Amino acid sequence: MPIPTDYTTPIRLSAKERTLTQLQKWIIDGTLQPGEKLNDTALAVALGVSRTPIREAFQLLEVQGLIQTFPGKETRVTTLEKADIIKLYAPLTALHTLAAELATVNCQQEHIEQLRAINASFNKHVKNEQLYEAMEFDEKFHETILHIANNQHILTFCSSLQMHIRRYKYIFIKRPNWESQAAVADHEAIIDALEARDAEAAARLMKHNLMRPIEHLDKMF
Structure with missing residues (x-):
């Protein structure tokens, strides 16, 4: 060891x-x-x-x-099992999607600025290939939206699920740089939807962002 x-x-x-x-x-x-x-x-x-x-x-x-x-x-x-990852991502995606929808009601300008700053840090670490730090800023971005949604039950359940899939997220973020750059663009689109208070768009974009790693699952296992 x-x-x-x-x-x-x-x-x-x-x-x-x-x-x-x-x-x-x-x-x-x-x-x-x-x-x-x-x-x-x-x-x-x-x-x-x-x-x-x-x-x-x-x-x-x-x-x-x-x-x-x-x-x-x-x-x-523990080992990473493909079936377990799929089972974990389904509820996690549903909860984050709901949180994005709820966040449009509570989102203020200071939240928008905070999210843009976090995404900028995420982008910086991706470009510098500081992958663990990039993953942490990606999680911070999504966690901030959970807090804006102001639903403690969603926050608690997501926190539990998040830890289980962190290893897979790290594997995903190690893939070609352009794929992580796509996540940066996803984040910006989500921020724009929150700023416009477009609940439907925010939910749709969040679901797309969270499901991106699942699209590549077959290539990694």
Whole structure:
């Protein structure tokens, strides 16, 4: 289990939070491969923490579907299954589509400016091939719209689904640059629809954007 030594993590986090964040990143970006066995002692040494934060992180990672623990035996990174991805994207797309429609009612000019700034950062990281950071700004864009929609139930359900599909999203964003640039254009069109308070267009464009990765699923599996 090769473990990188040149990683960076956010400051002002507890050992548990820092450990969870780093393990999530390594699983999502493929540093820790699907099916790979995880050694809590080796990870503790690499991250400079005791085994307790590792074990606490493992519990949360299992809830998020990123690892699977076999008590008394081993812990492994879960594999990516095509059928599971399709099952996850269907409700996620439906919820984000509804959120885009609801957001047109609440969207103010400051929201529009915020979304344009986030999309500009997304575009910048895509062009610089900083793919993990680009993925985070893509998620921030969609999460901002969820907050504008002001429906806590949609936000909660989307948050749960989002973590399960992050690994696939990272694989998708690693595809040819023009495909990620298409996502930037999708975002701009969604912003325009929100600014025009066109609920039908916002919902349609959001659905198109969220379904884009599914269109490429057969090429990746």
